[in-house]
Amino acid sequence: MDLSHRRRPAADRRVQLMATCLCDAFFDDVARATVEVLEYLGCTIEFPEAQTCCGQPPFNGGDWPASRKIVRHTVDTFAGDAPVVVPSGSCAAMLFHGALLEFENEPDLPAVSKLASRTWELADFIVNALGVTSWPGEYKATLAFHRSCHSRGTPSGEAALHLLSSISGTRVVPVGEAEQCCGFGGTFSVAFPNVSTAMGTLKLEHLRAENPDVVVSADMSCLMHLNGLAEKSGSPLRPQHLAQILRDALKNSALI
Amino acid sequence: MRQPLDTFSTTLPPDKRASVYQSTKATHEKRTKLLFDHFADPNRLRELAGEIKQHTLEHLDTYLPAVEAKLQSNGVQVHWASTADDANAAVLKIMQARGATKIVKSKTMVSEEIHLEPYLRKHGIEALETDLGEFIVQIDHDHPSHIVRPIIHKNRREIAQSFEREGLGVYNDDPQTITRRARAFLREKYLAADVGLTGGNFISVESGRLVLVTNEGNSRFCLAATKCHIALVGIEKLVPRDRDLGLLLNLLARSATAQQLTVYTEFITGPKSPTQPDGPEEMHVIFVDNGRTDVLATECRDILRCIRCGACLNVCPVYRQASGHAYRSVYPGPVGAVLSPLLAGKKFPELADLPKASSLCGACNEVCPVNIPIPDLLLRLRDKGKREHAPLASAATPPMGSFATLATHPTVWKTALTAGKLLNVLPTTLLPVPPLRAWEKNRTLPKWRGGEFRNWMKSRPDVRRKNAQNAQKS
Numbered sequence: 001m002d003l004s005h006r007r008r009p010a011a012d013r014r015v016q017l018m019a020t021c022l023c024d025a026f027f028d029d030v031a032r033a034t035v036e037v038l039e040y041l042g043c044t045i046e047f048p049e050a051q052t053c054c055g056q057p058p059f060n061g062g063d064w065p066a067s068r069k070i071v072r073h074t075v076d077t078f079a080g081d082a083p084v085v086v087p088s089g090s091c092a093a094m095l096f097h098g099a100l101l102e103f104e105n106e107p108d109l110p111a112v113s114k115l116a117s118r119t120w121e122l123a124d125f126i127v128n129a130l131g132v133t134s135w136p137g138e139y140k141a142t143l144a145f146h147r148s149c150h151s152r153g154t155p156s157g158e159a160a161l162h163l164l165s166s167i168s169g170t171r172v173v174p175v176g177e178a179e180q181c182c183g184f185g186g187t188f189s190v191a192f193p194n195v196s197t198a199m200g201t202l203k204l205e206h207l208r209a210e211n212p213d214v215v216v217s218a219d220m221s222c223l224m225h226l227n228g229l230a231e232k233s234g235s236p237l238r239p240q241h242l243a244q245i246l247r248d249a250l251k252n253s254a255l256i
Numbered sequence: 257m258r259q260p261l262d263t264f265s266t267t268l269p270p271d272k273r274a275s276v277y278q279s280t281k282a283t284h285e286k287r288t289k290l291l292f293d294h295f296a297d298p299n300r301l302r303e304l305a306g307e308i309k310q311h312t313l314e315h316l317d318t319y320l321p322a323v324e325a326k327l328q329s330n331g332v333q334v335h336w337a338s339t340a341d342d343a344n345a346a347v348l349k350i351m352q353a354r355g356a357t358k359i360v361k362s363k364t365m366v367s368e369e370i371h372l373e374p375y376l377r378k379h380g381i382e383a384l385e386t387d388l389g390e391f392i393v394q395i396d397h398d399h400p401s402h403i404v405r406p407i408i409h410k411n412r413r414e415i416a417q418s419f420e421r422e423g424l425g426v427y428n429d430d431p432q433t434i435t436r437r438a439r440a441f442l443r444e445k446y447l448a449a450d451v452g453l454t455g456g457n458f459i460s461v462e463s464g465r466l467v468l469v470t471n472e473g474n475s476r477f478c479l480a481a482t483k484c485h486i487a488l489v490g491i492e493k494l495v496p497r498d499r500d501l502g503l504l505l506n507l508l509a510r511s512a513t514a515q516q517l518t519v520y521t522e523f524i525t526g527p528k529s530p531t532q533p534d535g536p537e538e539m540h541v542i543f544v545d546n547g548r549t550d551v552l553a554t555e556c557r558d559i560l561r562c563i564r565c566g567a568c569l570n571v572c573p574v575y576r577q578a579s580g581h582a583y584r585s586v587y588p589g590p591v592g593a594v595l596s597p598l599l600a601g602k603k604f605p606e607l608a609d610l611p612k613a614s615s616l617c618g619a620c621n622e623v624c625p626v627n628i629p630i631p632d633l634l635l636r637l638r639d640k641g642k643r644e645h646a647p648l649a650s651a652a653t654p655p656m657g658s659f660a661t662l663a664t665h666p667t668v669w670k671t672a673l674t675a676g677k678l679l680n681v682l683p684t685t686l687l688p689v690p691p692l693r694a695w696e697k698n699r700t701l702p703k704w705r706g707g708e709f710r711n712w713m714k715s716r717p718d719v720r721r722k723n724a725q726n727a728q729k730s
Contacts, residue, residue: 024673028708060635062639194266
């Protein structure tokens with residue numbers, strides 16, 4: 001995916017935050033960590049209150065008219081020119097790839113394309129828009145990084161790994177079959193629960209192979225599924241979003 | 257309503273699942289290593305190959321007549337088959353004209369697609385598979401479960417039992433013995449056959465060369481003793497120039513079987529010339545449409561780039577868990593989940609669940625030697641299924657109009673975020689919400705904290721100040 005055309009932040013580093021519906025409903029600390037990390041980097045954050053969902057669930061489920069309604073709402077909500085930063089590879093990809101697919105034959109494609117060109121996944125934004133090459137602070141832990149699938153073909157996975165490895169005190173262990181999906185897949189996880197569970201169980205084995213302290217991802221959806229499985233089987237993970245690790249590294253060194 | 261593929265996956269015996277998983281994983285890993293060891297930028301090669309195939313598809317209207325003329329000038333008889341029935345009838349007609357009754361076949365997915373063998377059997381013609389895997393499928397009255405490795409779902413003990421049952425020797429599950437027995441049996445058949453039937457991996461428009469890749473040499477045997485060669489070729493198998501074959505063959509072998517090149521690569525330019533000592537005196541190419549023109553007219557036409565390497569099956573986590581027969585069609589896996597419902601034409605609704613049998617992880621696109629955006633095509637077909645009201649397209653993934661209403665009314669959304677806290681106290685397993693129950697069968701649901709982030713955001717003094725400033729400006 002060629003994302004080189006994307007709009008870079010202006011000198012005032014004003015950004016809009018899309019918190020994602022999962023953080024809105026379940027993982028408020030991830031959205032909070034995203035704000036703290038971006039503010040540490042000098043960003044001014046706007047949080048458009050009318051935001052809801054990126055439109056991915058119906059897009060993924062094949063109900064494109066329903067999805068387009070939500071995307072149109074999102075386009076209206078995130079008006080302006082500032083970069084839109086999303087702590088999720090999946091929701092970001094929905095806006096810069098999926099939405100373009102379902103608006104291919106729609107008259108308002110230009111407005112959707114404009115939002116697409118402003119949308120950044122968090123790690124990609126930190127490394128490739130703000131030019132941060134190493135992360136300050138300290139985080140003493142062994143980390144297993146789950147490269148979420150919707151960062152495929154984007155610089156996000158590499159950016160996240162780069163940031164995590166650069167933190168003082170972290171040890172990032174290799175994960176077997178890293179290219180394999182965790183089995184979440186949105187509607188897939190509930191429509192194909194058996195295959196989804198089998199995929200997740202396999203992913204958990206790989207993630208746990210090196211006994212990490214924390215399982216990190218840039219997508220809470222994967223972590224929700226993986227920890228849901230782990231918890232159900234009686235041995236929960238310690239799942240953390242990339243933003244939480246970055247924020248806690250700063251806190252551990254009293255940088256924020 | 258349960259998804260057929262998901263249900264099928266639970267009936268798969270653990271040893272079969274394990275053998276499909278191990279074997280696909282090993283091939284995938286070797287494929288990746290080989291490509292990255294041999295080429296500086298294999299992804300650029302995949303893109304280039306995709307561009308060549310896409311270009312060919314978009315100019316089939318000129319390339320098809322051109323290749324017909326070239327083939328004819330090479331002495332090849334060309335037939336056009338719009339449907340599976342036409343293709344089968346064309347084969348039968350050639351057989352009848354020669355008074356022929358016996359065919360030896362090398363592996364061709366198109367013959368599976370048109371159900372050639374049962375058709376010929378009905379008309380008194382024996383069509384024997386000579387590819388070892390396909391031969392085993394044939395004696396077991398089974399179906400291939402992988403487009404390159406038809407018996408990936410069988411272990412050698414099952415094969416040894418089949419051989420014993422067919423009178424090919426007492427039980428022995430040593431792979432070498434099995435192969436030697438098949439070989440001895442097939443040798444006689446090659447000599448007794450009238451016609452050799454093959455598929456075609458590529459045909460060059462420039463030269464009319466038909467390209468066949470195999471590892472067992474059986475296609476050469478099929479064409480050694482027989483006097484007539486019939487090639488069944490999908491209309492999408494063209495490449496413009498001979499020099500395009502270098503790239504495509506390099507990618508095909510590495511992607512399919514993790515080889516630099518298959519053991520046999522045949523370039524066939526026509527029937528035996530007067531100066532050649534042997535080989536078929538007559539050669540026919542039957543171009544099979546069977547729904548391809550209709551696919552070409554859709555926004556999913558990119559799927560016709562496919563060169564049938566099976567790399568997307570090998571990497572696919574769903575294929576690995578469910579195996580090929582779960583897809584209820586000739587072409588399984590990610591490519592099959594797109595191609596099979598499309599080729600089904602009017603019967604699309606019967607396979608409308610297949611495009612949903614994917615987590616859309618994108619691994620298939622990442623390995624495809626012709627860079628087909630398979631996840632995008634799966635999504636387009638999900639949309640098509642819903643638009644055409646195919647019941648299987650909505651089974652377990654109902655329309656989401658009410659969710660869209662919720663997500664376009666921020667006030668209602670925020671209320672729902674707060675109300676969702678009820679999930680923390682209600683026994684969710686009793687709630688009549690099928691997706692929730694499907695989720696909670698094997699997974700816990702995290703604690704609902706709807707609205708917490710928004711409250712925190714509002715409570716921050718600096719944000720309140722900025723909001724106030726913004727309000728003043730507007």
